[in-house]
Amino acid sequence: MSKFNPYNDNGGTVVAVAVGSRVVIGGDTRISNGYNILSRNYNKVTQLTSTNFIATSGQVTDAQTLHKLLLAKVALYKHQHGHEPSLKALSKLLCVTLYSRRFFPYYTFNLLCGIDDDGQGKVFGYDAIGSFDELKYGAQGSGQQLSISILDNQMKGTNRNDDYSFNGDPVGLVKDVFNAIAERDIYTGDHVLIWDVSPQGINQSAFNLRSD
Amino acid sequence: MLKSPYDTDCITWSPQGRLFQIEYAMEAIKQGSLCVGLKSNDYAILATLNRAPSKLAEYQQKLYEIDEHIGLCFSGLTADGRLICKYLRTEALNYKYTHGTNINPQRLVGKLSDKAQIKTQRHSKRPYGVGCLVIGLDENGPHVYETSPDANFYEYYAVAIGARCQSAKTYLEKNYETFSNLSKDELIIHAVKAVKSSAQSDVELNGRSVSVAIVGRDTPFKFLTSDEIEATLSQLSQAMEVEV
Numbered sequence: 001m002s003k004f005n006p007y008n009d010n011g012g013t014v015v016a017v018a019v020g021s022r023v024v025i026g027g028d029t030r031i032s033n034g035y036n037i038l039s040r041n042y043n044k045v046t047q048l049t050s051t052n053f054i055a056t057s058g059q060v061t062d063a064q065t066l067h068k069l070l071l072a073k074v075a076l077y078k079h080q081h082g083h084e085p086s087l088k089a090l091s092k093l094l095c096v097t098l099y100s101r102r103f104f105p106y107y108t109f110n111l112l113c114g115i116d117d118d119g120q121g122k123v124f125g126y127d128a129i130g131s132f133d134e135l136k137y138g139a140q141g142s143g144q145q146l147s148i149s150i151l152d153n154q155m156k157g158t159n160r161n162d163d164y165s166f167n168g169d170p171v172g173l174v175k176d177v178f179n180a181i182a183e184r185d186i187y188t189g190d191h192v193l194i195w196d197v198s199p200q201g202i203n204q205s206a207f208n209l210r211s212d
Numbered sequence: 213m214l215k216s217p218y219d220t221d222c223i224t225w226s227p228q229g230r231l232f233q234i235e236y237a238m239e240a241i242k243q244g245s246l247c248v249g250l251k252s253n254d255y256a257i258l259a260t261l262n263r264a265p266s267k268l269a270e271y272q273q274k275l276y277e278i279d280e281h282i283g284l285c286f287s288g289l290t291a292d293g294r295l296i297c298k299y300l301r302t303e304a305l306n307y308k309y310t311h312g313t314n315i316n317p318q319r320l321v322g323k324l325s326d327k328a329q330i331k332t333q334r335h336s337k338r339p340y341g342v343g344c345l346v347i348g349l350d351e352n353g354p355h356v357y358e359t360s361p362d363a364n365f366y367e368y369y370a371v372a373i374g375a376r377c378q379s380a381k382t383y384l385e386k387n388y389e390t391f392s393n394l395s396k397d398e399l400i401i402h403a404v405k406a407v408k409s410s411a412q413s414d415v416e417l418n419g420r421s422v423s424v425a426i427v428g429r430d431t432p433f434k435f436l437t438s439d440e441i442e443a444t445l446s447q448l449s450q451a452m453e454v455e456v
Contacts, residue, residue: 072309079277079301 007059007107008033011187013143014044014055015177016113016123017155017170018136022198023113023121024170026178027055028143028209029191040190040211047202048074049084052114053195054094057141058128059107066106069097087116091124091132098130105129109140114197121197143181143188150177171196175207182209213239223335234332237339237361241373244287247274248380248406249345249356250370252391252399255428256347256354258285259403261374261411262421275423279304280432281314282348283425287374289341296344300324317348321357321365329363339363343373349427372406380406400424400436404444417445 011032016025027044030037045055046067054070056063073093077085085093094112098105110126125138137155139147154166154173166173171194181188189209196203218224219232226232246261262271275285276297282304286293303323307315324344331337339361346357358373359365370388372380383406391399403424411417419438422445427433436444 068309072305075279075305075308076301 006104009058009107009142010038010060011142012042012044012057013139013141013147013178013181013185013188014057014111015139015143015147015151015174016055016111016137017151017174018113018121018123019170021115021119021121022170022196023115023123024174025053025055025111025113025195025197026174026192027057028178028182028188029193030187030189031060032187035186037190043193045193045195046071047195048090049114051197051199052085052087052090052112053197055111055113055140056108058109062106063108066097066108066110070094073097087112087114087122087124090114091134094124094126095130095132098126098128102129109144111138111140113138115199119199139177141188143178143185146181146185147177150180171205178209221335222332222337222339231332234339234362237341238343240341241288241343241360242375242377244290244342244374245274246372246374246377246380246407246410247285247287247343247345248370248372248384248403249285249347249358249368250384250388250391250399250403250406251347251354251356252394253353255396255399255426255431256349256356257399257403257424257426258283258345258347259407259422259424260285261407261415261417262423264421271420273423275425275435277425277433277435278320278346278348279308279314281350281427282317282320282346283427283433284344284346285423285425286342286344288343292340293342293344296324296340296342299327314349316350317346317355317357318350318367320348321346321359324359325363325365328359328361332361332363345371345373347425347427347433349429354428370406372410376410376412379410383409396426396428396431400426400444401448404441405448408445408448418442419445 012028014027029042031039031042047053105128112124116122123135123138124132125135126132137151157165178192191206191208194205216232218226222233245263248259260274264271278284278300304315328340331339344359348355356368357365358371370384419442422441424436
């Protein structure tokens with residue numbers, strides 16, 4: 001008899017890149033269970049405030065519950081404070097929410113992204129129990145290892161001998177990154193939903209990935 | 213109301229079958245400042261006349277959002293009102309978390325009345341000292357409810373509670389039959405007019421002493437800004453000058 005395992009990884013990848021006052025968030029739309037595909041059309045990103053989003057990979061049921069919980073906490077914050085929480089406030093809120101389940105964690109790997117009070121686009125990366133750090137770019141999920149090196153190379157600029165710095169379109173970069181991930185990661189594919197968030201507004205787009 | 217030998221606590225009936233403590237609690241509402249609620253087929257509006265404890269003080273807020281489809285204002289013991297607001301917000305949020313949809317306003321008001329009833333049947337508790345006007349939206353459209361310390365709630369086309377509410381009620385009774393198909397702006401004018409009719413001449417009406425909020429089929433709950441209220445008030449006083 002095997003013990004009931006409450007955890008299950010539903011696969012998929014989320015990526016976010018912050019450039020200036022803008023942040024681009026992408027998440028693939030595939031959920032898997034082992035070698036089976038459960039959905040090709042699942043959205044992993046939730047909008048929490050007018051400028052802030054959470055993108056989650058890992059176990060879908062924990063991610064859904066976490067997103068619902070955060071939406072309720074944001075609504076309560078708005079009632080109590082009379083305005084939306086800043087990205088900084090949200091980042092700590094997500095941290096304590098995750099840590100409150102330190103001894104039965106949410107199987108979720110999160111990116112919290114948006115535009116902070118100082119007008120800068122930011123990405124915060126989390127582990128399952130709430131450890132977080134502010135990043136210029138991040139990736140979580142089954143395609144993390146495949147994508148993070150590309151992002152390091154394009155966005156960081158260290159370990160380069162030339163004067164190259166990324167000045168292209170971050171949306172194009174995110175698309176390229178997902179195409180690269182989908183080549184080798186079986187859990188990432190089908191479509192990618194992209195949010196291009198800036199003080200001017202939010203531009204949502206989608207593009208197709210390999211379906212195999 | 214004169215003092216009575218049966219009014220010491222909530223759990224003592226009078227020989228006429230009355231619970232005086234509850235009736236005294238209802239009197240507390242009349243001490244509070246005016247609240248007005250009204251609706252059309254598409255919108256429901258709350259308007260309040262706010263008080264400031266002194267010239268140096270800010271006007272005290274009495275109008276609150278409960279959820280994107282429900283709003284509340286109260287007359288009476290403002291501290292009780294704020295606690296009720298907190299309770300209703302929590303209940304609405306919990307319902308939305310569990311069910312994924314907005315709570316039905318009538319059910320929410322019913323929950324409040326159930327809570328109020330407990331306070332009328334315990335020796336150790338006192339009834340709430342506020343009457344609340346609640347506006348809310350469900351699939352049938354907008355609604356206006358009044359709750360009171362006697363743990364009843366009623367639905368209205370239009371209602372006014374608080375000090376000198378009779379003038380506002382008279383104005384609403386005269387006009388409510390025309391409300392059904394009015395535009396948002398016309399309805400707001402009626403609400404502000406109702407507040408004006410109850411305000412004494414020495415009370416200053418401005419964007420801070422008057423609060424107005426609206427909810428509708430296409431409009432999540434929102435407050436009118438003090439600029440918008442001032443514009444309506446000056447529009448009304450210009451019209452009145454013309455009439456005179």
